[in-house]
Structure formats: structure tokens, C-alpha cells
Amino acid sequence: MKTGFVGAGGALAAGVAIVWLFPVGLAGQNTAAPKARATTKTEAQRTPWGDPDLQGIWSNTTTTPLERPVDLSNKTVLTEEERAVLARQVAERLNTDRAPERPGQIVAYNEFWFERGTLTSRTSLIVDPADGKLPPFTPDGQKRWDTITERRKNAAESWLDRSPYDRCITRGMPGSMMPGFYNHNYQIFQAPGYVVILVEMIHDARIIPVDGRPHLNSEVRQWLGDSRGRWEGNTLVVETTNLNDKYFERGAGTGFGGNLTMTERFTRVDANTIDYQFTIDDPTTFTKAWTVMAPMSKIEGPLFEYACHEGNYALAGILGGARADDKAAATEGTRKP
Numbered sequence: 001m002k003t004g005f006v007g008a009g010g011a012l013a014a015g016v017a018i019v020w021l022f023p024v025g026l027a028g029q030n031t032a033a034p035k036a037r038a039t040t041k042t043e044a045q046r047t048p049w050g051d052p053d054l055q056g057i058w059s060n061t062t063t064t065p066l067e068r069p070v071d072l073s074n075k076t077v078l079t080e081e082e083r084a085v086l087a088r089q090v091a092e093r094l095n096t097d098r099a100p101e102r103p104g105q106i107v108a109y110n111e112f113w114f115e116r117g118t119l120t121s122r123t124s125l126i127v128d129p130a131d132g133k134l135p136p137f138t139p140d141g142q143k144r145w146d147t148i149t150e151r152r153k154n155a156a157e158s159w160l161d162r163s164p165y166d167r168c169i170t171r172g173m174p175g176s177m178m179p180g181f182y183n184h185n186y187q188i189f190q191a192p193g194y195v196v197i198l199v200e201m202i203h204d205a206r207i208i209p210v211d212g213r214p215h216l217n218s219e220v221r222q223w224l225g226d227s228r229g230r231w232e233g234n235t236l237v238v239e240t241t242n243l244n245d246k247y248f249e250r251g252a253g254t255g256f257g258g259n260l261t262m263t264e265r266f267t268r269v270d271a272n273t274i275d276y277q278f279t280i281d282d283p284t285t286f287t288k289a290w291t292v293m294a295p296m297s298k299i300e301g302p303l304f305e306y307a308c309h310e311g312n313y314a315l316a317g318i319l320g321g322a323r324a325d326d327k328a329a330a331t332e333g334t335r336k337p
Helices: 009-014 080-094 139-154 313-334
Strands: 056-059 126-128 185-191 194-199 205-209 226-232 235-241 248-250 254-256 261-270 273-281 290-293 296-298
Touching: 139 248
Parallel strands: 205 226
Antiparallel strands: 056 185, 056 296, 126 290, 185 194, 194 205, 226 235, 235 261, 248 254, 261 273, 273 290, 273 296
16 A cells, blocks of 8 residues: 555556556566455354444455456466466566666656556456457447547646546546556445445545435436445445446546446455455446456555645646647747748
8 A cells, every 4th residue: 555646647547557457468466366265154254233244454456457468368267377477577567666768768656656466367357248358339438439539639738638537536436446556455344234435546435325225316426426235145235326427438547427337246255355346237338238356355454545636746747748838839830930
């Protein structure tokens, strides 16, 4: 866990996180993630009021990519030997403690700031569809993505051109619950009728009623949506709807608009592991639903405050640099030949 140092947050959001989001080479360390085992009813830890106990500080940090790399398109699971070889190769490639490649080159962070996690034996976080890829966009979804891609060619006219993540507002959903490069740690609290998930990254907090109440009115839209939980045996099932329509990104913060339904499943399989999965269903954006598996491992606390706004020098730098470019271009245009 790292403190709230954002520095080049914009650059990081646009660069580092795409390493795992898109189908590129696998990244990671040398330790395989622990294998989950089934928990019997008698083994399940309970709160004083009888609910399965999920409390603690957890991390789902991993460098297994969201989508399966092209060179592993026919392989779902790596052997330990394959995983170890890939981990060594990618650890060397990602090492940011090396000297800059050219004089004057500015880089975002050195290795001290990263929590890269481990490379698991799976070749993608997506477990459905079977090819480990995000399903194709619908025509409407593709049109929206194309518009965003075009806008990014000159994404510094205003702070409104930057993503909510760049602006330290939120990573949205499912982004807030997805692993990446650092601070993807979570503290789970429980009280009768409620589960609270505190997210270290951008200090989001999800307050989830588990008392059977209905969702909010469909007109009430929120950055993290409206979550309602229920217990199915030892599994906490959380359904999230009512997201606002201000987030549509495929980067460090991942969100796909306001029409999706996100269904999460949290199952504590042993003292140190939560089997965490979620499914995204949005017929307006994707041609089919898709499911991610991102196990959580227990870690030592505490979580640190992520003072995102206080440390967000990147946003001022991005906009200030763009205005300097505008001024230089205008000055150049007024010069006589």
C-alpha cells in the first residue's frame, strides 16, 4: 500500500494500466497466487449476528491481464514453468529503476511506488467468454467508443476532456473493483444489515445494504451506482445498478456507461482468501455479458489515505503544457515569413 502520491496520475492512467487492460504480454512477479479451496458450512467464519465474515484488509492486485494475450489465445491456464518464465521476462521489461532511455526523459514513477502483485496461472482475468476477451461492442457502444477515441487526439482543451480518474473523482464501476498497478486494496467492514467496502485507490467507499431493501428510483444515478446485497449460503451477492452515464473508459479506470448491471460474488474460501468474481451485463454496450475472476488475498494493514486531489500535479501539468503549446503556436503564426 502506498500513500496518496499522484504526481503523474494522468500519465499513469493513460499508460501503465493499459498494460493489463489490453491483450499485451503478461506481467508479474515470481510467486503464483494461492489456490482457492472450497469452504464447508461448518468452516465458515461468522459475525456475532451470524453472517459470513468477510471483514479484513484485502488486495486483488495482480498482473494477469484483463484480456488474454494474442500469443496465448489457445491457452487458458499456464503451467508453473511457463508462468515462472513469463514472470521473469516481464519483470525485467517493466523495471522502472533503469536509467532513462534518452537524456532528459521524464518518467512517472520508479519501482518504489508500484505494487505489481503476482502473475497467476490464468492467462486472463476474464473467464467468460471462453476466449478471455471482452465481447464486441454493440453498434451504439462502438459509436461511443469511437467518439471518445477521436476526442483523445486532443484531450487537453479543458479539464472536462480528462477522465474522472485523471481528475481524482473515481475509477467508476467496475474499475474501482479491478486490479492494476498500486493501491488496489480494500477494507471490508460489516454491521447488521450492511457491508462497507473502503477502496484505497481514490478513497471510494461503497455502503451496501443487505437487508432486502429495493434499489433506488431509476432516476437516481451515482458514480458507483446503487448496490444491494444478499447472502446466498456463504456467498455475498451484490447487484449494482443506477450508475450515472459519465464514465466510459477502457483504461486505468474502467467504466462502460450508465446502463450496466454489475453482479459481484464474494466467497471467503479460507482465512486468507476471498473468491471474488463479477459479471457485467449491458445489452446497450456489449453483445453479451462477461465475467471476471480476481481473487482477493488478505494483507496487513492499515490502508493509507490516498490524497488524490492534494497530490494531483499531473492535471495542472497536462493543461498547463497544452496552453503553453497553444501560445507557442499562436506566436509562431504571427511571425512574418
